[in-house]
Amino acid sequence: MNASTPAPAPRLLDAIRGPADVQALTPDQLPQLALEIRNELIAVTARNGGHIGPNLGVVELTIALHRVFTTPEDQFVFDVAHQGYVHKLLTGRGGEFFRKLRQTGGASGFLYRAESPHDAFGAGHAGTALSAALGMATARDLRGSHEHVVAVCGDAAFTCGITLEALNNVVSSTKRLIVILNDNEWSIAKNVGAISRYLNRISTNKTYNKLHHDVEAFFTSFPTGVEMNRVYHKWKRETKDFFVESSLFEKFGLRYLGPVDGHNFNALVKNLEFAKHCDVPVLIHVLTKKGKGLEFAINSPEKFHGASPYDPVTGESKKAAPGTPPNYGDVFGHALARFALADRRIVGITGAMPSGTGLAHLAAAVPGQFFDVGIAEEHAVLFAAGLATKGIRPVCAIYSTFLQRGYDQIIHDVALQNLPVTFCLDRAGLSANDGPTHHGLFDLAYLRCVPNATVMQPKDEDELVDMLHTSLQLGGPAFIRYPRGAGTGVPIKAEPALLPVGHAEVLREGSNLMIWALGPMVQDALRLAERLQAEENLSVGVVNARFVKPLDRTLLLSHAACIPLLVTMEDHVIAGGFGSAVLEALQEADCPVAVERIGWPDKFVEHGSNVEILRAAYGLAPDDIYRRVLARWRNLSTEHIAADV
Numbered sequence: 158m159n160a161s162t163p164a165p166a167p168r169l170l171d172a173i174r175g176p177a178d179v180q181a182l183t184p185d186q187l188p189q190l191a192l193e194i195r196n197e198l199i200a201v202t203a204r205n206g207g208h209i210g211p212n213l214g215v216v217e218l219t220i221a222l223h224r225v226f227t228t229p230e231d232q233f234v235f236d237v238a239h240q241g242y243v244h245k246l247l248t249g250r251g252g253e254f255f256r257k258l259r260q261t262g263g264a265s266g267f268l269y270r271a272e273s274p275h276d277a278f279g280a281g282h283a284g285t286a287l288s289a290a291l292g293m294a295t296a297r298d299l300r301g302s303h304e305h306v307v308a309v310c311g312d313a314a315f316t317c318g319i320t321l322e323a324l325n326n327v328v329s330s331t332k333r334l335i336v337i338l339n340d341n342e343w344s345i346a347k348n349v350g351a352i353s354r355y356l357n358r359i360s361t362n363k364t365y366n367k368l369h370h371d372v373e374a375f376f377t378s379f380p381t382g383v384e385m386n387r388v389y390h391k392w393k394r395e396t397k398d399f400f401v402e403s404s405l406f407e408k409f410g411l412r413y414l415g416p417v418d419g420h421n422f423n424a425l426v427k428n429l430e431f432a433k434h435c436d437v438p439v440l441i442h443v444l445t446k447k448g449k450g451l452e453f454a455i456n457s458p459e460k461f462h463g464a465s466p467y468d469p470v471t472g473e474s475k476k477a478a479p480g481t482p483p484n485y486g487d488v489f490g491h492a493l494a495r496f497a498l499a500d501r502r503i504v505g506i507t508g509a510m511p512s513g514t515g516l517a518h519l520a521a522a523v524p525g526q527f528f529d530v531g532i533a534e535e536h537a538v539l540f541a542a543g544l545a546t547k548g549i550r551p552v553c554a555i556y557s558t559f560l561q562r563g564y565d566q567i568i569h570d571v572a573l574q575n576l577p578v579t580f581c582l583d584r585a586g587l588s589a590n591d592g593p594t595h596h597g598l599f600d601l602a603y604l605r606c607v608p609n610a611t612v613m614q615p616k617d618e619d620e621l622v623d624m625l626h627t628s629l630q631l632g633g634p635a636f637i638r639y640p641r642g643a644g645t646g647v648p649i650k651a652e653p654a655l656l657p658v659g660h661a662e663v664l665r666e667g668s669n670l671m672i673w674a675l676g677p678m679v680q681d682a683l684r685l686a687e688r689l690q691a692e693e694n695l696s697v698g699v700v701n702a703r704f705v706k707p708l709d710r711t712l713l714l715s716h717a718a719c720i721p722l723l724v725t726m727e728d729h730v731i732a733g734g735f736g737s738a739v740l741e742a743l744q745e746a747d748c749p750v751a752v753e754r755i756g757w758p759d760k761f762v763e764h765g766s767n768v769e770i771l772r773a774a775y776g777l778a779p780d781d782i783y784r785r786v787l788a789r790w791r792n793l794s795t796e797h798i799a800a801d802v
């Protein structure tokens with residue numbers, strides 16, 4: 158810049174340190190703030206990836222919320238919390254912290270109570286906002302305080318059972334709760350189900366829209382603020398009969414307002430001000446555009462719901478390095494489509510994740526054998542159980558972390574009746590930049606205690622296809638877990654193999670140590686064995702465990718009988734996982750062999766830039782594991798020598 162170049166005007170956004178700064182802006186500055194926020198969201202997510210579409214859609218809504226309410230005294234509960242980036246930018250989490258969104262040391266991609274006092278309730282899973290907000294509003298009433306509680310729910314949250322359970326309880330729990338229904342007609346894919354169709358009818362219905370405009374006209378003739386109570390009562394009298402009594406939400410006892418243009422500051426602020434003064438729970442139906450302000454995100458809402466890094470001008474995703482193997486999810490989806498074409502009894506079920514799970518391939522190949530049930534994992538599992546009673550072979554594709562929702566149905570409905578349902582758990586292990594709400598680190602612990610369950614994990618994507626094929630021949634429930642992202646690049650056999658259930662695969666013999674590894678840890682185990690052999694001259698064997706349940710006890714006990722140290726490796730928490738299954742089997746056989754268990758500790762693992770960084774942070778980098786195993790081996794050798802002496 159030379160002396161004659163004018164300095165760029167300072168951004169309004171850079172002066173925002175909290176809600177007071179948002180409230181100090183004049184109304185005519187708000188569009189400029191919105192523009193700056195959108196530019197920041199695009200710049201950061203283009204580099205780091207993230208939930209760009211949902212956040213672009215709630216820029217005006219979030220600014221309006223912070224104009225009308227004052228956090229942290231007032232409290233916002235965002236459903237899923239993937240749309241909380243704008244809230245972060247307005248509550249002192251901009252600048253470098255935001256630029257490192259979803260990276261080690263930067264802002265999380267969701268909301269956390271530990272990250273900011275402005276995050277009243279953490280989330281990452283869908284459908285929790287209304288229940289949590291209702292609890293908070295009820296606590297406020299019990300304590301006699303006066304703050305406002307606002308739940309911000311997407312339209313897809315209303316496909317979740319919990320949201321409907323909360324809705325059923327609103328009126329009996331509190332008189333003061335504000336619910337924002339942020340309706341953009343999309344879940345990750347297009348929203349599904351009867352409620353979605355109902356909302357669509359409201360937002361396109363002329364009577365509702367007329368009502369909305371009349372309400373708007375009414376409001377614009379009155380000042381806001383101190384006058385509001387009088388205005389409200391007059392308005393209530395005059396419009397009593399005008400309320401659309403048939404509104405679903407009115408039937409649940411909530412005052413329905415809307416639909417409101419979610420990109421119009423004036424309309425948003427007026428409706429929020431109005432709701433703030435109501436003495437009944439209020440639902441404001443806000444219509445927004447997912448991806449607003451970014452043409453390609455508007456045109457491809459599914460791709461830009463949660464995008465990987467992209468070109469901010471063209472929208473093209475950053476290309477994977479040449480030769481990158483296909484994702485586990487895609488391999489699974491293609492294989493299932495192939496199996497389903499050959500066997501019409503096979504169907505696939507997703508809870509609102511057709512592309513994430515790979516089931517979109519099934520939907521494209523055989524749409525009649527594909528079901529998207531919305532964000533309704535409990536229903537997905539139970540629906541599968543029902544299908545299975547009639548000879549259908551359902552495959553439920555649900556991320557490891559989201560299957561936690563369907564646990565009772567797994568036990569009570571599927572396993573107890575020994576129904577043949579296959580569960581495919583993508584994202585087993587870390588989902589690094591998403592963080593603790595999305596890591597799939599608990600499934601082995603919660604599944605291997607369930608009678609009748611077969612629980613397995615492939616070492617590569619070809620074995621995943623074998624496992625899927627094998628599971629479809631079983632007479633009871635089967636669970637296949639596999640990690641996020643690319644496979645190992647092995648070729649997929651033309652015809653899948655039927656795996657012998659409960660049999661592990663010895664990949665390398667050894668006489669000093671035997672490593673029993675699960676899933677992607679098999680590759681780590683092979684490298685570890687090589688290195689121990691090369692650097693310490695140890696004879697190290699490797700077993701691809703394949704089945705956690707039933708465990709290959711015969712092979713395990715044969716190793717335990719002649720090898721002094723067994724090592725288990727898993728991408729799962731140590732507590733209750735694969736290593737624990739090994740320990741239990743050895744203990745039951747009274748077999749006193751030393752076992753070193755490698756896995757994640759008893760902690761919630763935060764988000765990080767990538768898996769390698771997080772592994773290093775928890776002492777699970779390959780070097781750490783090498784040192785740990787070697788130290789255990791040396792200790793053991795010393796103990797043996799001492800015992801011999």
Ligand SMILES: Cc1ncc(C[n+]2csc(CCOP(=O)(O)OP(=O)(O)O)c2C)c(N)n1
Binds near residue numbers: 239240310312
């Ligand atoms: C229990 C659960 N299942 C699935 C998901 C994956 N997921 C994240 S956001 C989302 C869609 C949310 O749609 P909506 O609430 O309408 O918000 P929008 O993104 O459209 O703003 C889904 C299915 C999740 N977070 N939690």
